[in-house]
Amino acid sequence: MGRDQERVVRELVDAHGRTYAEEAGIALKDTPQPLYRLLVLAHLLSARIRGSVAVATARALQDAGLSDPRRMADADWQERVDALGRGGYRRYDERTATQLGEAAELLNERWGGDLRRLREEADGEVGEVRRLLQEFPGIGPTGADIFLREVQRVWPDVAPCLDRKALQGAERLGLPKDPDRLVRLAGRTDPAVLAAALVRASVDEEVVRDTLDAAREPPG
Numbered sequence: 001m002g003r004d005q006e007r008v009v010r011e012l013v014d015a016h017g018r019t020y021a022e023e024a025g026i027a028l029k030d031t032p033q034p035l036y037r038l039l040v041l042a043h044l045l046s047a048r049i050r051g052s053v054a055v056a057t058a059r060a061l062q063d064a065g066l067s068d069p070r071r072m073a074d075a076d077w078q079e080r081v082d083a084l085g086r087g088g089y090r091r092y093d094e095r096t097a098t099q100l101g102e103a104a105e106l107l108n109e110r111w112g113g114d115l116r117r118l119r120e121e122a123d124g125e126v127g128e129v130r131r132l133l134q135e136f137p138g139i140g141p142t143g144a145d146i147f148l149r150e151v152q153r154v155w156p157d158v159a160p161c162l163d164r165k166a167l168q169g170a171e172r173l174g175l176p177k178d179p180d181r182l183v184r185l186a187g188r189t190d191p192a193v194l195a196a197a198l199v200r201a202s203v204d205e206e207v208v209r210d211t212l213d214a215a216r217e218p219p220g
Helices: 002-016 032-045 051-063 069-074 077-086 093-111 115-121 126-133 141-151 164-172 179-186 191-203 205-216
Strands: none
Touching: 002 179, 002 191, 002 205, 032 051, 032 093, 032 115, 032 141, 051 077, 069 093, 077 093, 093 115, 115 126, 126 141, 141 164, 141 191, 164 191, 179 191, 191 205
16 A cells, blocks of 8 residues: 555656746745745635636736835735736735735835744744734635745745645545655655645646556556
8 A cells, every 4th residue: 555655646746746836937945035926826826716827816916026025015006906917816806906015014014025034033933934924914824824835845844734735635645644644655755846736636636537547557
């Protein structure tokens, strides 16, 4: 069973092991601008909307120059609405435009536009980082979990972070729902990559079917 599960994980990661930050064109580093762009992406992904729309909208905000908290806060509300609309985020555009502006102002005023200072305030304690993230308008428990599972790539003390959505994907694939066991099955795979692949399995039945079919094929 262990070898079968290892193969399922390998097939999943090989086909779907791309973080949402990568998909959104964010070259994630432990520096202020990429971390802020990840926060915005987590905000967008946490809504009841297709992941592809959230990713496209994150790119549209970047194209509009709204890639750091100061520019986001300085932009007028209509500018934010228009950028969200270009990404296809129309159902939530007006409320989200307001929340993005308020969140950027909070980040600037409390942490100098730098999410690393939030992490320092939390003394690196994951539960406290999660709590502080939820002080941003529009970031609830789901948004905080999305941010943490992606940021573990550059904040290794957060890892392994496999949130509820990732564990749902593991269950659909017949894999254990224990994060440590999943990380062991994945070998040297980056936990952020593993988490993103599992999330894709949780939201797309075709990912589950194709992964299990590939894992059943005889090797060679």
